[in-house]
Structures are given as C-alpha cells and as structure tokens.
Amino acid sequence: LTDTIDQTGLGRYLSDALASWRKPFAIHDPGKILLDLALSLALGGDCLSDAGIVRSEPGIYGSVASTPTVSRLIGWLAEDTGAAVTAIRRARQKARAHAWHSAGTHAPDHDASADQPLVIDLDASIVIAHSEKEQAAGTFKRTFGHHPLLAFADHGPAGTGELLAAALRKGNAGSNTVADHISITRDALAQLPGGRGRPGKKVLIRADTAGGTHGFLDWLTGRRLSYSVGWSLPTDFGELYHQIPEAEWQDAYTSAGGIRDGAGVVELTGLLDLTGWPAGMRVIARRERPHPGAQLRFDDVDGYRITAFATNSRRGQLADLEVRHRRRGRCEDRIRNAKDTGLRNLPLHGFDQNQIWLEIVGLASEITAWAGMLGLADTQARRWEPKTLRYRVYTIAATIAKTARRTTVHYSHRHPWALLIVTATERIRALPRAPD
DSSP states (O other): OHHHHHHHTHHHHHHHHTGGGOOTTOSSOHHHHHHHHHHHHHTTOOSGGGGHHHHTOHHHHOSOOOHHHHHHHHHHHHHTHHHHHHHHHHHHHHHHHHHHHHHGGGSTTTTOOSSSOEEEEEEEOOEEOSSOOTTOEEOTTSOEEEOOEEEEEEOOTTSOEEEEEEEOOBTTOOTTOHHHHHHHHHHHHHTSTTSSOOOGGGEEEEEOGGGOOHHHHHHHHHTTOEEEEEEOOOTTHHHHHTTSOGGGOEEEEOTTSSEEEEEEEEEOGGGSOOTTSOTTOEEEEEEEOOOTTOOOOTTOBTTBEEEEEEEOOOSSOHHHHHHHHHGGGHHHHHHHHHIIIIISOOOOSSHHHHHHHHHHHHHHHHHHHHHHHHHSTTSGGGGOOHHHHIIIIISOOEEEEEETTEEEEEEOTTSTTHHHHHHHHHHHHHSOOOOO
C-alpha cells in the first residue's frame, strides 16, 4: 500500500493540495495525516484512534500524528468543507490518472469504447448512526442514520472497483432524487483521467430503478453518456405481457455467458408509451422462474419474475445488454467492501466532518484497488476482498534490518503468500513514479 501511494504520487499531490491547511511550525503534513488515516482504514480501522496501528510501526509508515492532531486537522478541514473536498479530489484525480496509465491493459478504461464502455455504478446505502449525529434522521428502512450516495468505477470480472465519489446525505434523503444523481455523476466523471471532459458513449452510467427518472435520463442524454438503469414496469404490465408472442422471447445468459435455463429476454420499447422520455431509449425485460423456496409476488406474471431496465445502447444482443445490466449487482459488493473499509460507521458528530471522513474512505478504497491493479494483476488476488487481503497479505510476520545503508524487510518463508507479496511489491516499484 505504501509503495502504491509513492508510485502514484498520491502522497505528494495531497501534500501540495492541502498546503494551505498546514499551520506554521507544524511537524506533521496534512496530506500524510489523511493518508495515514486511510491506511488504517485499509487495514481494518473504523475511527480516528485506529491510526495507532500505523503509528506503532514507524519503520514502515514513518512519523504518524497523534489522535488529537488528527482530530484537529479534520476540524480545520471541515471549517471550509467545499474547498477541502475539492483539494482532496483534485489530488485523487491526478494520482488516479497516473495509476490507470501505469496499469496499461489492466486499467478499467483501457480501450474503452461505445461497445465496451467504462462502467460507473451509482447506488445509495444507509449508514446507521448509533448516537446523535448532525443531520442523522430516520430512513426509509425505519433505521436512524445517513443515506450517502456513492459512485464506483467497475474494474470488471478481473478486478474489484474503486470509490470515485461519495456524497453524504441526510437519513431521509430520497432514493431517486434527480439533483443528487446528477451531482454524484458529475463528481465521478471529474475523477476520470482527463477530468471534466465529455467522454460520451465510452462511459456507461449504471444504476437501479432510483436512476430511472425523467430528469436524470434527460441529463445523461444531453451529455451523450451511455446508461443502463432499472425500470419500473407499469401496473398493467400483466396485460401487456400476454401481447408478447412467445417466439419473441430470446434465451437469457448467465453471468459467465452460457444459456440460462428457464430465463428469457425481450424488448418492450414498442409496447410501452414512452412519450416524454429521451429519444433512443430502449426498455428490455427479463423473465425467470423464482428460485426454489421464493414466494410469488403480486406483480409476478404467469409464475415468472419480471424485471426491466432502460438503456440507450443500440448495439449488442438483448441477452448481452441484460447481462451487462445485471452485473450491476457487483456494486453491492463494492458497498459492502467500503463498509468494511471505514464506511460502516461515521465516527464524527459534525456533518461536514463526516463528509471529510467519506473522502478518507475513498482514499482507502482506491489505494487498495490500485495496489491490486498494479501489483496483483493476472492473479486471483486482485479480486480478493479487504478481509482476505488483511488476513493473507497485510498481516505477515516480518523483520526490518538495516545494513550497508539499506533497509530490508525479511518475510517468513513459511508464509503461504510471501512470494506473492514480494512479487507484487517488486512490480509496483518497477513502475515509473508519477511526475511532480
């Protein structure tokens, strides 16, 4: 992780971006303080004091600020949240551009095109508050907390994903708020190499039915972005269903590309009244028998579970487009991993302070993803989740030896993943460092 930070230039970019928050005669750099905190989250921490785990190993992490110093910095940044978040995100974008460039063919945007776009997944999640926190409120799931909206870059089946942007919201924030979806998409696009350019159809915005609103789809269409969003079927779909000739249903695919027994897909565009919706939008439905033991729902038709999505993609078989949309389920894994990397708990009282905390969660998410993309590519380890990485890679018996002006880390040869760790570290160190 520390070699990844050094190679991508994230540490230097953060230090430069946060230079105005460094107090005169301060010993600790604000950028390094945030990265030390992000490292503690990557290692399993979930609060400010957990930075003590990296403070205990100065031979690896250098000088680490005390918990009161960390707390004061978060308070200073929260006094001007907008400027602080902008500065942090600017540094993250510069480091991301170099990380993806260094990854070459393993980067998520490699050879991105209208047929094989870079996928950005949008989804919201509830973060429960166990004490009074600013703007915590009752949620639609009858819990109490916050309802942040998140955007992830999907690395595909070969990798995991990274948190591009996160917007903290009140607990009672709406799931399908158009302004929030537009804002988070803008923030996510700004994190891509090239910044706020117009990527067009080379970027696919993928969301559940919360993204299937007039305002959001109009905005995406106006920026010529590809989209694939969940679609709510009309209440009279049972009648429309019986108008579809059986021969029109095509075989659905499994996520591995094989035929899915008992499942089919069909295009509904011509059957629905899409007046007022963006031109070129298609609606595709999937039917499948509920799995054994599942209870039928009132909107099931003839024993089939029917789901649908809307897309503006014109190329590709219906089954391929449906599989691409169904892979949005990976976003649930990304959220679960983020909650295992600091998102499960918002440890601070102030709303602005917790927004800074979300940026630190983003830092932890991306250095973990970049370490896998740069050092563990072409191995199953790139797909390991945080818990597995901590058990197999981040926690290993080792000693630090200093001889002939060189510092060497000796790993136990009995550790089953020692060779993997050494190989990954050598790969990352062999890459060109980011420019100043």
